[in-house]
Amino acid sequence: MSTYIxxxxxxxxxxxxxxxxxxxLLVRLKGDPIELIAPPEFTQEQIQGLRVAWGLDKxxxxxxxxxxxxxxxxxxxxxxxxKRPAIEFVLDKLPFTFLxxxxxxxxxxxxxxxxxxxxxxxxxxxxxxxxxSAATVGAAMPNFWIGLMLxxxxxxxxxxxxxxxxxxxxxxxxxxxxLSLGVAARLARMTRSAMLxxxxxxxxxxxxxxxxxxxxxxxxxxxxxxAIPVITAFGLQLGFLLSGSVVVEQVFxxxxxxxxMIEAIGTRDIAIIxxxxxxxxxxxxxxNLVVDVVYxxxxxxIRYA
Amino acid sequence: xxxxxxxxxKFSALLIVVLIGGLTAAPQAYSQAPxxxxxxxxxxxxxxxxxxxxxxxxxxxxxxxxxxxxxxxPDLKGYVPMLAEKWENTAPDRWRFTIRRGATxxxxxxxxxxxxxxxxxxxxxxxxxxxxxxxxxxxxxxAVNETTxxxxxxxxxxxxxxxxxxxxxxxxxxxxxAQVGEREFARRPIGSGPFRLVEIREGxxxxxxxxxxxxxxxxxxxxxIVYQVIPDQATQxxxxxxGQVDLVPNVGVTDVGRVRSAPNLKLIAGSSxxxxxxxxxxxxxxxDMSKHYPNxxxxxxxxxxRQAISAALDRRxxxxxxxxxxxxxxxxxxxxxxxxxxxxGDKAAAEEFNPGRARRLLERAGYSxxxxxxxxxxxxxxxxxxxxxxxxxxxxxLEEVGxxxxxxxxxxxxxxxxxxRTGRNRDLSLVPLGGSPSLVPLFYRCEWPRNSFYHACDRxxxxxxxxxxxxxxxxxxxxxxxxxxxxxxxxxxxxxLYEIQRQYGMTQRIDWxxxxxxxxTPREIxxx
Numbered sequence: 015m016s017t018y019i020x021x022x023x024x025x026x027x028x029x030x031x032x033x034x035x036x037x038x039l040l041v042r043l044k045g046d047p048i049e050l051i052a053p054p055e056f057t058q059e060q061i062q063g064l065r066v067a068w069g070l071d072k073x074x075x076x077x078x079x080x081x082x083x084x085x086x087x088x089x090x091x092x093x094x095x096x097k098r099p100a101i102e103f104v105l106d107k108l109p110f111t112f113l114x115x116x117x118x119x120x121x122x123x124x125x126x127x128x129x130x131x132x133x134x135x136x137x138x139x140x141x142x143x144x145x146x147s148a149a150t151v152g153a154a155m156p157n158f159w160i161g162l163m164l165x166x167x168x169x170x171x172x173x174x175x176x177x178x179x180x181x182x183x184x185x186x187x188x189x190x191x192x193l194s195l196g197v198a199a200r201l202a203r204m205t206r207s208a209m210l211x212x213x214x215x216x217x218x219x220x221x222x223x224x225x226x227x228x229x230x231x232x233x234x235x236x237x238x239x240x241a242i243p244v245i246t247a248f249g250l251q252l253g254f255l256l257s258g259s260v261v262v263e264q265v266f267x268x269x270x271x272x273x274x275m276i277e278a279i280g281t282r283d284i285a286i287i288x289x290x291x292x293x294x295x296x297x298x299x300x301x302n303l304v305v306d307v308v309y310x311x312x313x314x315x316i317r318y319a
Numbered sequence: 320x321x322x323x324x325x326x327x328x329k330f331s332a333l334l335i336v337v338l339i340g341g342l343t344a345a346p347q348a349y350s351q352a353p354x355x356x357x358x359x360x361x362x363x364x365x366x367x368x369x370x371x372x373x374x375x376x377x378x379x380x381x382x383x384x385x386x387x388x389x390x391x392x393p394d395l396k397g398y399v400p401m402l403a404e405k406w407e408n409t410a411p412d413r414w415r416f417t418i419r420r421g422a423t424x425x426x427x428x429x430x431x432x433x434x435x436x437x438x439x440x441x442x443x444x445x446x447x448x449x450x451x452x453x454x455x456x457x458x459x460x461x462a463v464n465e466t467t468x469x470x471x472x473x474x475x476x477x478x479x480x481x482x483x484x485x486x487x488x489x490x491x492x493x494x495x496x497a498q499v500g501e502r503e504f505a506r507r508p509i510g511s512g513p514f515r516l517v518e519i520r521e522g523x524x525x526x527x528x529x530x531x532x533x534x535x536x537x538x539x540x541x542x543x544i545v546y547q548v549i550p551d552q553a554t555q556x557x558x559x560x561x562g563q564v565d566l567v568p569n570v571g572v573t574d575v576g577r578v579r580s581a582p583n584l585k586l587i588a589g590s591s592x593x594x595x596x597x598x599x600x601x602x603x604x605x606x607d608m609s610k611h612y613p614n615x616x617x618x619x620x621x622x623x624x625r626q627a628i629s630a631a632l633d634r635r636x637x638x639x640x641x642x643x644x645x646x647x648x649x650x651x652x653x654x655x656x657x658x659x660x661x662x663x664g665d666k667a668a669a670e671e672f673n674p675g676r677a678r679r680l681l682e683r684a685g686y687s688x689x690x691x692x693x694x695x696x697x698x699x700x701x702x703x704x705x706x707x708x709x710x711x712x713x714x715x716x717l718e719e720v721g722x723x724x725x726x727x728x729x730x731x732x733x734x735x736x737x738x739x740r741t742g743r744n745r746d747l748s749l750v751p752l753g754g755s756p757s758l759v760p761l762f763y764r765c766e767w768p769r770n771s772f773y774h775a776c777d778r779x780x781x782x783x784x785x786x787x788x789x790x791x792x793x794x795x796x797x798x799x800x801x802x803x804x805x806x807x808x809x810x811x812x813x814x815x816l817y818e819i820q821r822q823y824g825m826t827q828r829i830d831w832x833x834x835x836x837x838x839x840t841p842r843e844i845x846x847x
Contacts, residue, residue, distance in 0.1 A: 061768075063446050095372060096365035097447065098502055103365075106521060162553055169561045177558045178549045179523065267549040269523040276550070277363035277522075279732065281374075 022306050026299045033295040034085065038078050041284045046070070051094055051282050068094065081288070090289035093278075100285035103274055104293050110180060111270035112297075114193065114263070115255040117186055121194035122201055122251070127244070129198075130205025134213060135232060145202060152199030157258055161192040161265040178267035189266040193258055197251045204247045208240035215239075242313050249305030253298045354542040354846045356829055357564045358839070359555040362548040364522060367508040368501060370442040370487035373449035375753075375838065378486055380546055382840040383527050384425075385489030385510035388416055388435060389480060393834045395654045398480050402430060402490055402511065403468075411475035411791055412458075416468045422534040424492040425509040432462035437493040439470065439483075450487035475789045477796060478757030485755075513538045513842055523548050540830075540845030559584065559824050566831070568839050570824040572642035572705065578824040588643060589833025590652055591821045593703060595641065597632070597713065597814040598748045598773045599625045605774035606742015617746040618684075618692040625811035627680035628694075628747075631720040632713065634668035637816050640712045641704050644817035648808065650752070650759050652818055654835040657756040657800045662808075668817075677720040686721065693723040694746035699734035703751050704819055710749050742772045751819065753837075760784030760803065763810075773813060780806035 041047065048065045065071045068091075069080060084091065090100040133145040168188060169177040179185050212218065213236055221231045260272030267273070271290055278286035360379070366372055369381040388403040400406075403416040422430045443454040456476050461469040472479060490511055496504045508516060513533040518526035525546040529538045547564055549555045556574040558564040560581055570578050570586065578584050599619040603609050618624050634646035646668035647653055653663035661667055686692045694717070698710040707728050714724040729738070738744050750772070754762070761767070764784055765776035783803045790796040807813070823833055831844040 060446070060452055067447050093365060095363075095374075095449075096505060097368075097371050098366070098505060103522075162557075165554060165557045169563070170557050173561050177554055177561060177563055178547065181520075181524070265551050265554055267523070267547075267551070267554060269520070269548075273550065274522070281363060281365075283365075 018310065019303075019307060022303050026303055029299055030292075030296060034082060034292060035078070037288050037291045037295075038081055039074075041287050042074070047094075047282060047284045085288075085292065090292075091285040093283050093285050095281050095283045100283075100289040103286055104271060104289045107269060107271040107274045108293060110268060111256065111259050111263070111272060114186065114189055114259055114268060114270055115252070117190040118193035118197065118255050118259075119248075119252060121190055122197040122255075123248070125194065125198040126201035127205055130202040130244075131209055131232065131237060133202070133206045134209035137210065142206075146206070149199040149202045149206075152195045153203070155195070157192055157196065157261045158265050160195055161188065161262055164188045164192060165265075180269055185266075185268075189262050189268050192265075193255055193262045196258070197255060200251060201244065201247060205240065205244050208243045209236060212236045212240045238312070242309065245305060245308055245312065249302060252301045252305075256294060256297060355545060356541050356543070356566065356841070356844055356846060357545040357547055358566045358841065359549045359558060359564045359568065360525075360546045361552075361555075361568075362522065362550050364525070364546075364548065366505040367516070368491070368505040369489045370445070370448045370450050371505065373486065375486070378489075379839045380525055380527075381489050381508075381510070382512070382838070383514040383544060383842065384508065384512045384516055385491065386422075386512050387484050387488035387490065389484050391481065391484050391836065393832065395652070395835045396656065398484060402435065406480075408479075408791065409469075412472045414470045414472070414479055415463075416470065418466045418468060419534055420466060422511060423532065424495065424511050425515045425530060425532070426492065426495055428492045428494050430490065430511055431465045432468040434493060435468050435490060436460045436462045438490050441491075442487045448487065450485075453482060453485060454487065456482060475791050477791050477793075478788065481755065481757045514544060538842065540843065544841060544844070556824065559826075562826070565826045565829055566841070566844075567824040568821060569703075570822040574824075575642075575822055578822075583827050585825055585827055587823045587825065587831075587833060588820050589823055590654065590835050590837050591703065591819045592652060592837030593751045593753050593819045594647060594650065594652075595637075595644075595704065595706075595709060595816045595819060596650065596750050596752050597628070597816060598744065598750050599628060599812050599814065600744060600746055601625070601773075601775055601810070601812040605769045606744065606772055607770070608743050608745060611743050612745060615745065618694060619746045621684050622809075622811065623680045623684035624686075624692060625814075626809075627677040627684070627720065628717060628722075629671060629808075629811050629814050630673045630677035630680065631717050631722070632814070632816065633672045633716060634816050635665055635672075636716070637709055637712055638668075640709050641817060641819065643820040643822055644704070645820065647815050647818045649804070650807065650813060650815050651754045651756060652835060652837075655756050657797070659801060659804055662804060674720050681721055688721065691721050691723045693725065695725045695727065696747040696749075697727045697729065697734065697738045697744055698749040699731040700728050702731050706749055706751075709816070713747075713749070739772045742770055744772050748772060755836075756800075757788070760787050763807070763812075775810055775812045777806065777810060780810065 048061055048068065048070055052061050052064060069077065088101055092098060093100045093103060129145045133142045136142050165177045165188065168175040175188055176182065176185050218231060218236055221235055259270055260275060262268065263270045263273040264276055271294065274286065275290045278290060361376060364377050364380060366377065367381060369378060369385065386401040388401060389398045389406065390401050392399055402419050402422055404419045406414060406416045409415045416435070418430065418432050418435060424430065439454070439457060439460050442448060442450060443457045445451055456472050457470055458473045459471040461471070463469055470479070492509060495509060506521065507519070513530055513535065514527035515530045516525060517528045518524070527544045529542050531537045549558060552569065552571050555564070555567045556570055556578065559567045560577065575586065579586055600608070600617045602620055603616060638644035638646045646665055647663055648667050648671060649658045649662040651658060681692065696710065696714065698706050700707045710726055710728065714726045717724050738748055739750060763775045764781040765778065767774055780803070783799055783806065787796055787799045787803060790799055821833070821837065825831065828847050829844055830847065831841055834840065
């Protein structure tokens with residue numbers, strides 16, 4: 015078990031290094047960052063002065079070495095727009111994104127798993143038809159559109175929920191619902207198909223033949239075995255929840271990391287972009303690691319493989 | 320089965336109770352105090368240390384809590400005193416400011432000539448501040464006594480008043496900054512203006528309260544101004560329609576009807592301070608166009624072709640396509656007295672629009688019906704207006720007089736990084752630009768950075784521009800401006816199309832008049 019986790023950790027470190035190189039190069043691929051942010055009346059001398067001040071006059075390999083050596087200590091440099099440490103901005107916003115993604119994940123699970131199980135158990139019924147149609151529609155609708163429709167309905171027409179911000183607990187309802195619908199739709203479909211496959215297995219028929227209660231057959235034997243592909247999908251969807259939050263945070267003015275990233279990209283603040291993308295990536299890596307560990311708990315075959 | 324149903328029913332009931340509780344409690348979260356005004360702000364706001372940033376929209380906030388020495392009048396026709404009670408130009412390169420007695424910062428720290436000197440020296444010497452180049456015209460400052468400050472410029476500078484009342488002009492407290500440090504100050508600033516920052520949720524919400532200790536007295540129209548950061552324009556409008564904000568600075572064309580028909584809302588038009596300009600390539604040596612399109616010679620390097628393009632455009636139609644705009648041939652807002660009247664409005668646009676002349680100019684440049692000039696035209700799909708639709712209308716108007724137009728509509732980020740910031744634009748590009756009379760002559764001279772997406776090098780024009788920036792006599796400067804604008808029109812490298820107007824959406828309970836330069840500094844806002 016510990017070897018398995020250590021292997022996964024080693025892989026995560028390699029992936030993190032690759033991500034750091036990609037992020038570092040991508041923000042520079044767009045051109046000289048100073049040329050991109052300097053106000054129009056800056057002369058070439060002034061631009062060069064800024065380049066030296068921000069260490070961007072050095073060769074790329076030297077810049078990367080400096081970046082990496084500082085990044086491992088949590089120092090991503092100062093934001094060019096505010097002259098404050100980029101990590102301060104990222105750490106300020108990260109809890110909001112985690113909160114939004116967490117609530118969305120719980121909502122998605124609460125919607126999708128019962129719907130998927132019910133749909134599989136009552137295959138061909140009205141509930142099945144309803145849930146598969148809803149899942150298709152949910153998966154097809156873009157986040158920002160769902161968000162705007164919810165705002166129009168709940169904020170403008172009914173005047174029940176705030177359209178923006180994070181000041182009260184009500185503010186998270188619409189962004190979380192928006193973010194969770196797509197994920198719930200995909201998970202519901204996945205749960206349904208996994209359940210259908212398991213429900214057709216011999217041991218389920220045996221269990222039923224032995225007179226086990228439906229509830230036991232479905233929840234103890236079928237759902238547990240159907241959970242592995244669902245956990246895989248859920249792990250992947252958690253990454254989607256984080257990346258999807260970029261759009262949702264923008265629509266609902268939710269002060270999270272996604273919105274910070276959009277602003278930083280718009281203002282070409284490379285320190286914040288680098289810090290934000292790396293934190294996003296690290297989070298996704300951590301989630302994948304946790305999902306891998308959960309596999310081993312659910313399915314001993316993986317542990318001993 | 321019955322047990323399962325009971326559990327399901329319990330869960331559903333709990334969910335419904337939570338939801339109803341949440342929904343009914345929600346309105347309290349955004350109910351308004353009677354004399355509070357909430358303004359939607361598009362963000363981002365990274366700092367409250369005003370000289371650090373170039374962003375105009377950050378200065379909307381810093382202007383609430385920080386006074387400058389003096390301030391541009393709302394109609395751009397003059398200047399109003401702030402911390403300087405009066406000022407005079409004692410020599411071509413010297414300005415004497417008399418500092419207001421008794422003014423203090425919000426913490427009681429006194430303001431005197433030394434304070435102002437510290438502020439000007441800070442912004443003019445700190446190369447890492449984005450606004451630093453604007454302040455480099457100041458050579459030195461001398462605090463003559465408690466209330467007298469001398470500012471020495473590097474030669475005669477007629478636009479000194481304008482430049483010292485621009486980005487980064489807010490007077491900050493030296494002692495307080497020394498005490499808490501610059502980083503902390505940027506998060507928890509104090510100032511000398513009529514409003515104090517009393518609550519901050521960084522990047523999200525900034526609450527200002529009227530200050531009793533202001534030298535001009537406590538603001539009478541409003542007690543509290545809240546800037547709420549809402550990046551998405553549609554959400555801003557939804558917040559206005561649902562009564563969660565009082566003022567939205569830019570209602571999009573598609574939402575104007577909804578705001579106009581809402582019973583408690585009103586729309587007020589005001590300048591955005593921005594123009595849409597068609598940028599024509601005048602040579603192939605600037606920017607990195609030649610690197611990407613080796614041997615490509617744009618047809619617009621011929622002046623006749625550039626003038627033909629200008630004559631082919633009906634700016635009145637383009638302004639309508641934009642939605643809310645006033646036709647203009649000038650690169651800066653027509654409210655400035657330095658802009659000739661015959662460059663502004665429908666009449667100017669009607670006089671310039673001459674398809675017959677456009678065809679004749681093309682013939683003179685060597686083109687005909689069988690040998691049509693081809694232009695490559697880049698634009699973003701959306702930036703501050705209907706760029707894509709305007710570009711399509713321009714394409715149609717140019718094709719009408721004999722151009723072949725290859726229109727390339729790009730996403731804004733790609734457009735900025737691959738076209739405007741790198742100078743990769745070929746014949747035409749559509750760009751929104753702001754500007755002021757003190758800056759614009761700098762943009763049209765041979766020393767202008769070559770990596771730009773536009774460049775003009777005409778020594779005679781440059782001489783006129785340089786003379787404008789040194790001429791202290793207003794009448795003589797006016798004559799120079801007339802010459803400068805004729806060069807601008809004749810060169811036709813930048814073709815202003817119209818001045819973009821903002822539609823301010825606001826609740827009926829507030830009164831506020833927008834400034835002519837598009838800055839939103841609502842010190843004078845009044846709640847009825």
